[in-house]
Amino acid sequence: MNTRGLRSQLKDSVPVTGMGQHVGAYGVQDTLRSGFSSVKNELLPSHALELSEKNFQLNQDKMNFSTLRNIQGLHAPLKLQMEYRAARQIQRLPFLQSSHLALDTLKGNDESISFEDILNDPAQSEMVGEPHIMVEYKLGLM
Amino acid sequence: MATLSVCQTQLGGFSFENCKRNAVLETEVTKVGCRMPAARKTGTTIVGVVFKDGLVLGADTRATEGMIVADKNCSKIHYISPNIYCCGAGTAADTEMTTQIISSNLELHSLSTGRLPRVATANRMLKQMLFRYQGHIGAALVLGGMDCNGPHLYSIYPHGSTDKLPYVTMGSGSLAAMAVFEDRYKQDMEEEDAKRLVRDAIAAGIFNDLGSGSNIDLCVITKGRVDYLRPHDMANKKGVRTGSYKYKRGTTGVLTKTVTKLDLEVVEETIQTMDTS
Numbered sequence: 001m002n003t004r005g006l007r008s009q010l011k012d013s014v015p016v017t018g019m020g021q022h023v024g025a026y027g028v029q030d031t032l033r034s035g036f037s038s039v040k041n042e043l044l045p046s047h048a049l050e051l052s053e054k055n056f057q058l059n060q061d062k063m064n065f066s067t068l069r070n071i072q073g074l075h076a077p078l079k080l081q082m083e084y085r086a087a088r089q090i091q092r093l094p095f096l097q098s099s100h101l102a103l104d105t106l107k108g109n110d111e112s113i114s115f116e117d118i119l120n121d122p123a124q125s126e127m128v129g130e131p132h133i134m135v136e137y138k139l140g141l142m
Numbered sequence: 143m144a145t146l147s148v149c150q151t152q153l154g155g156f157s158f159e160n161c162k163r164n165a166v167l168e169t170e171v172t173k174v175g176c177r178m179p180a181a182r183k184t185g186t187t188i189v190g191v192v193f194k195d196g197l198v199l200g201a202d203t204r205a206t207e208g209m210i211v212a213d214k215n216c217s218k219i220h221y222i223s224p225n226i227y228c229c230g231a232g233t234a235a236d237t238e239m240t241t242q243i244i245s246s247n248l249e250l251h252s253l254s255t256g257r258l259p260r261v262a263t264a265n266r267m268l269k270q271m272l273f274r275y276q277g278h279i280g281a282a283l284v285l286g287g288m289d290c291n292g293p294h295l296y297s298i299y300p301h302g303s304t305d306k307l308p309y310v311t312m313g314s315g316s317l318a319a320m321a322v323f324e325d326r327y328k329q330d331m332e333e334e335d336a337k338r339l340v341r342d343a344i345a346a347g348i349f350n351d352l353g354s355g356s357n358i359d360l361c362v363i364t365k366g367r368v369d370y371l372r373p374h375d376m377a378n379k380k381g382v383r384t385g386s387y388k389y390k391r392g393t394t395g396v397l398t399k400t401v402t403k404l405d406l407e408v409v410e411e412t413i414q415t416m417d418t419s
Binding site for chain 1: 153154155156157158161162165239243246247250251254271274275276278
């Protein structure tokens with residue numbers, strides 16, 4: 001559902017803090033996790049579409065919830081977001097591939113195919129995360 | 143690099159990791175004096191026309207890669223659904239993948255609604271996808287089909303704008319083809335007249351544009367029937383050699399001759415047809 005008039009809420013412009021920087025404790029750049037930072041790499045996107053693609057799902061959800069709120073009242077997006085939150089919790093350990101079946105069905109992704117399903121399938125990525133570190137990060141212990 | 147993958151959730155879709163590297167490579171390559179390899183485009187003349195009971199889509203069959211003809215008989219009329227077909231111009235891979243994705247989406251949609259898909263649905267899906275990628279997907283399409291409301295013909299540009307018209311042309315040969323249409327198009331033609339008109343329009347594109355060539359493919363869509371005529375007309379046949387240029391046996395004198403027999407047994411025989419042209 002593509003609706004207009006919600007431009008002000010879309011996250012397309014380059015944020016001042018730069019993109020992809022992981023801010024660790026105390027608000028400083030997290031060198032352990034994301035390596036050394038270089039201003040040129042972090043500040044500008046490498047392709048015109050990079051930012052808009054990264055935020056595409058977020059923007060679509062925002063627009064849809066905004067429209068729903070305007071048409072049906074606050075309860076509609078609230079109920080939906082509650083269901084999404086519940087469905088998002090049904091997954092495996094972080095380093096394994098979870099199917100996100102419930103979340104996909106709720107969002108309607110089970111009835112459409114796009115480049116996210118064809119290119120760069122995360123199930124077939126060449127790198128595997130270190131299990132211990134990923135679990136510790138997810139639990140907030142690290 | 144395992145620590146990097148801890149924080150970022152893996153997402154599918156396009157990955158922009160190599161863009162910076164490609165930009166650097168391009169500057170380096172132009173400094174040396176070469177060029178980056180060109181993507182295979184379809185040059186092309188594609189047309190569509192609505193007649194009394196349906197519509198006719200037409201396309202040439204040449205695919206170019208820079209200045210070279212990459213494919214002398216490529217198929218530019220893609221299947222979207224049993225009643226909807228789409229011709230594609232622009233980057234060959236983009237048109238191929240876009241039409242396949244939309245075809246899959248339409249199939250899922252029609253299974254979910256339980257009805258034959260409409261051309262307007264396919265048009266809307268295509269234009270939303272092309273606009274999302276802001277013209278970086280170079281696919282210019284002519285979409286045509288027959289649904290419960292009659293025949294519909296749309297032209298879709300790479301940036302996402304669409305036009306609904308009774309006759310459209312796209313591609314590098316579009317001006318030559320449009321000249322033929324503007325001269326001879328009439329409303330509510332018969333099927334044979336429409337086929338002849340499309341054939342002449344594509345022929346104009348083939349003979350007057352370097353990016354189009356070879357044969358003419360036609361697709362006639364009417365209620366309940368689709369005729370995919372490939373090739374409908376071979377406008378450019380390759381010449382036939384008039385004489386045999388092989389030397390006769392005995393022209394060169396033979397000094398010695400040894401015959402070595404290889405003992406091989408046939409284990410498995412499979413036939414794979416090639417698209418020869």
